[in-house]
Each structure stands twice: as C-alpha cells, then as structure tokens.
Amino acid sequence: MSAEPLTYTLLDDDGFEAIAAAHPEVRIPIEQTPAWVLFEQALGRAALGIWAYTDSSGVLIATASFVQVRRRLRESVVVVNGPVWFAERTPAAERVLMETVRDQFDDHRSVDPLYVRMQVATPQFPATGPIEHGWYEREIVVDLAMSEAELLKSFRPNARNSIRRAQRNGVEVRHIPRTEWNSVFVAELFPIMRETAERDGFQSFDSSYYETLLNVLGDHLRMLVAYRDGEPLSWLITTEYRGYSVYYFAGSTHQARRLFAPYLLLWEAFRVLREAGNTACGLTGIVSENYPELANVTTFKRNFSRDVVVVPTTYDIPLRRRRYAIVAGVLRARRSAAAAAGSARQRGMSALKQLQERRGSGGGP
The missing domain is CATH 3.40.630.30 (Gcn5-related N-acetyltransferase (GNAT))
Known part of the structure; x- marks a missing residue:
C-alpha cells in the first residue's frame, strides 16, 4: 500500500519567511528563496513560485521553488539546488515527495512539462535520467x-x-x-x-x-x-x-x-x-x-x-515517460555524434601539426 500523497500549498513571501524563521537550523540555499524568484523573473523566466509540502498531520516535509524552462524538443520544470527538507529525508519520504510533485505538475493548468528536475538523494522510481546534469554533486x-x-x-x-x-x-x-x-x-x-x-x-x-x-x-x-x-x-x-x-x-x-x-x-x-x-x-x-x-x-x-x-544529484521525474525516453534517446545520439566529430577533428589537427613539424625539420611528407 503506497503512502498518502502530500498536500502542496503555494507560499507568499510572508509564508516563506514564517517557515524560515521557525526553522533556523535548516540551511536554505539562496536559489530556494523569494529573492531568487525575483531574479528568475528579471531574467524573463517563468518562476512558478515556492511551494510547501505537508503530510496528512500538517507536518512540513519540504519546500521547493520551481522554474519553467523551455528548450528545443522539451519543456521542463526545474528546482534549482533543491528541494529544501524540513523533515527527515528518508528514501520513503523522498519517493512520496517525488510522486506528489509528479501529480502536481501533471495536473497543472498553465504548464505542460515533459519532466520535473530536482535533487534526489536516493535514486528510485519515479526518478530517472537525467537528460543532462544540472548541478554539481x-x-x-x-x-x-x-x-x-x-x-x-x-x-x-x-x-x-x-x-x-x-x-x-x-x-x-x-x-x-x-x-x-x-x-x-x-x-x-x-x-x-x-x-x-x-x-x-x-x-x-x-x-x-x-x-x-x-x-x-x-x-x-x-x-x-x-x-x-x-x-x-x-x-x-x-x-x-x-x-x-x-x-x-x-x-x-x-x-x-x-x-x-x-x-x-x-x-x-x-x-x-x-x-x-x-x-x-x-x-x-x-x-x-x-x-x-x-x-x-x-x-x-x-x-x-x-x-x-x-550534494544530492539532479534527476528527472518524467510526466510523459514514453516521450521522455524518445527525446532522451535523440539527445544521446546527437551528443555521441558531436563527440565523435570532435574526436575526429582533434585527430586531424594533431596529424596536421605533426606533418607541419616534419616538413619544418626537413623530414619530408
């Protein structure tokens, strides 16, 4: 039997500050604050706000600030250097949070992301990938x-x-x-x-x-x-x-x-x-x-x-798993081709340099 999903609530600045003040022991990265939301908006990005996740007893589990990212072939929702955990970060608790986030953006009215990206301490379903890494480890x-x-x-x-x-x-x-x-x-x-x-x-x-x-x-x-x-x-x-x-x-x-x-x-x-x-x-x-x-x-x-x-590694939580697999495969193929072309170019430059050095020393072709 799976655990009950969490309740998620959009925080205003006062709500966020109240949570921060009540938990002075928790390190909140600046990327997960209202100040960073303003920065994302000033860059012209679609900041989707900071959300609080609580269990059925009303206990705060985590907060997460989401940004909508549009790129060719894919649209995603990204948590930069987060989420922030206020409860014990067990594998079971992390899975419930991921499943809640997946359901949240699967039903979201204004965005239709291919996946949600966030840091995950224990890799497990529904996390996969990522298509590309988004934060240091x-x-x-x-x-x-x-x-x-x-x-x-x-x-x-x-x-x-x-x-x-x-x-x-x-x-x-x-x-x-x-x-x-x-x-x-x-x-x-x-x-x-x-x-x-x-x-x-x-x-x-x-x-x-x-x-x-x-x-x-x-x-x-x-x-x-x-x-x-x-x-x-x-x-x-x-x-x-x-x-x-x-x-x-x-x-x-x-x-x-x-x-x-x-x-x-x-x-x-x-x-x-x-x-x-x-x-x-x-x-x-x-x-x-x-x-x-x-x-x-x-x-x-x-x-x-x-x-x-x-630092927990960033993973993707696909909302459209079949399409996600197709897009991930296309991008892997493109990167492999680009890497092969780069290696061939490097070998060609190295061979040309050796030829020039031989000719410069009178060694002939």
Whole structure:
C-alpha cells in the first residue's frame, strides 16, 4: 500500500519567511528563496513560485521553488539546488515527495512539462535520467566559525604560502562599492570572465545575466577584485543568506595565476564574510563522476578546506515517460555524434601539426 500523497500549498513571501524563521537550523540555499524568484523573473523566466509540502498531520516535509524552462524538443520544470527538507529525508519520504510533485505538475493548468528536475538523494522510481546534469554533486565548504588565526592555520601550506606571495607581488584587494558594481563589471570583470571561460573550456553567461544578478540580488552579494598597479587580475562575487555564504562566480587572468592573486582574493573574502557573521562558505562544485571537467578548480579549492560535502544529484521525474525516453534517446545520439566529430577533428589537427613539424625539420611528407 503506497503512502498518502502530500498536500502542496503555494507560499507568499510572508509564508516563506514564517517557515524560515521557525526553522533556523535548516540551511536554505539562496536559489530556494523569494529573492531568487525575483531574479528568475528579471531574467524573463517563468518562476512558478515556492511551494510547501505537508503530510496528512500538517507536518512540513519540504519546500521547493520551481522554474519553467523551455528548450528545443522539451519543456521542463526545474528546482534549482533543491528541494529544501524540513523533515527527515528518508528514501520513503523522498519517493512520496517525488510522486506528489509528479501529480502536481501533471495536473497543472498553465504548464505542460515533459519532466520535473530536482535533487534526489536516493535514486528510485519515479526518478530517472537525467537528460543532462544540472548541478554539481560535491563541494568544498570552509568553516568560518573559528577565529581568523585558526582559519588561516587550517589552510594547506600551499594556500598560506600563495597568500604571502601575492602580497609580496604587490597584489591588493578592493571591495567594490555597490554603486560601482555594474560599471566595474562591464568594463573590467566581464572581459576577465570571457578569458577564464575560454581558458578553462566552459561557456559563460552573457554580461546581462551577471548585471541582472547584481541589480536584483544586491542585498545578498559582495564583489571583490584583486588589482596590481591598477590592473584588475582576479575577481569574485559571493552570496549570503542566513549566515551561509557561497563563492558563487569568479574569474582570473593568466597573470593573476602567476602572481597568486586568487589566493589573496579568496582569503580576503573569507575575512569579510566571517566578520559579517557568516559561519561557513561553500566553494561550489568540485570534481565528481558526472563532472570530471572540474578537476582543475578542485585542486585550487582543496587548499582551503578538507570538508567535502556530497550534494544530492539532479534527476528527472518524467510526466510523459514514453516521450521522455524518445527525446532522451535523440539527445544521446546527437551528443555521441558531436563527440565523435570532435574526436575526429582533434585527430586531424594533431596529424596536421605533426606533418607541419616534419616538413619544418626537413623530414619530408
């Protein structure tokens, strides 16, 4: 006999704040707050609100903020870095929540998603996939509840040495006033972000995305930039909510790495975040099975803490299982073809380079 489905209720801001105030022990990610709903709406996305899920006794089980995402071949509803659990997250409780969410959006009047995507700690029916992964699965967390001296001592020797090297190299960190955020970002920081993305092999958002973030979420953000002789080298943006901070976005130049600027920049961020009352700082994703490309940033982040937190993986909850299987198969085939073409292109470039090198050394064709 299956458990009774949960009751779901759309929360207004006051309702959400009442729940948050009644559960100070629960860490609520900023992506699951009304402030983030406003950000999604400012981006032109369809935010479907924050919903509370209670059992038959009226006990709060979880909350979840949903965003409608439209992409070619599929429409989905996504919970970004959630749901937030207020009751014990057992496999049975998680299955009931997933089944409730499936029924909720199967009957929803204004959206017709192919699937709902959310984090799942125990993979089980009705979860499957996902078609693509949507959030990191492991992260480094730095404890800011200790003294400043203890915090510095907790770093690996490489981090402490790199901080001192940056100082000797003349690197200085500036806290950018909120009134200057947009102008500084557009003129100085976004070019660094593009350089970082090209170097590390990822695609950054357009500048307008970050500018919207700064404008809408300003009460929860800080912007710090490392300079040398007036030249911007490295920058970061942090978020803060209920005593938990996140090293959210960052960029650095080639020169920044040579001067060890990112180490001094992050150390200064820890200092100001700790002084502001934050007890921890998440450094976001590190390498995992589904994110091998995060290996480079993992080396940097491990210098600041040994505390690795496992984050539940995102899975899909199909509402149209047959169509979902067809779409997933089509996308897998496209990715395989693209990967094969990329490998062939790489082999061709390698062969051409070898041929050019032989000819340049007089080796003949």
